[in-house]
Amino acid sequence: MRRFLALGFLLGLALAQGRLEGGVYASLASMGPTLEAALSLGEGEVYLRAQGGRAGLGYLGGLALGPLGYLAYGVQGELGEGGLGGVLFAEGGAGPLAFQGRLGYRPQGAFPLFPEAGPFGRLSLRYRLVPREVVGFLLEGGEAFRLEATYALRQEATHTLGLGVAGWPYLVLGHKGEVGEEGEVLDLLLRLGGINRLEAGLYLGEASLFLTLSHPWAGSVGAWLGDLGLEAGYRGAPYAWIRYVWRWP
Secondary structure, three states: OHHHHHHHHHHHHHHOOEEEEEEEEEEOOOEEEEEEEEEEEOOEEEEEEEEOOEEEEEEEEEEEOHHHOEEEEEEEEEEEOOOOEEEEEEEEEEOOEEEEEEEEEEOOOEOOOEOOOEEEEEEEEEEEEEOOEEEEEEEEEOOOOEEEEEEEEEOOOEEEEEEEEEOEEEEEEEEEEEOOOOOOEEEEEEEEEOOEEEEEEEEEOOEEEEEEEEEOOEEEEEEEEOOEEEEEEEOOOEEEEEEEEEEEO
16 A cells, blocks of 8 residues: 555656655764655645655645735644654734744654654744834744744844843844845844854855854754755764755656
């Protein structure tokens, strides 16, 4: 039965619009392949993710609500080491209000495709006060609890200021704006205090560069060069991840 399901999924991938991402993840403890495959179905997408002893099958869809806004949603079921798991996704907007949310449970994590373990959730709300001012609210739970509120002002660049609590209070500082004559964009976000973490992204058209650095010491540096993704970092031990995306038709 599993063979027929796998053959059916691969046949669907060949006949419809889709993408296939294959990669290799390596750390001091293990090395193995990562796989993501997606198939467009009308207004939605069905996808498969697999890494090591864990796999997930999911669906992403959306609804256009006209002048009322939009709604995107998804569900992912998982099977593998430790037992069953699943994740629910939702994203939408109406007028000045936008939200993103996810809620899930996974008995055992498998970084990078299945990073969380146990119950986890995240809710993000953004409200546009005027065209250039946005307030945000973030609630996150899982291995640690986090509550955050931000204010963003967009002029030539977007500047963000906020406060959060994650055991101890922390400060949020952000900047996003163009840094070159050809539309290159630099995105910086710094948290200091109860969380100490720097996130940086540089977007150069077909290429994108990323950096994260946090304390207690962890971090990563990565790049997307067209359809080729490269990442190296440290999460208790060094790791590297390389992957490539094929798209059709």
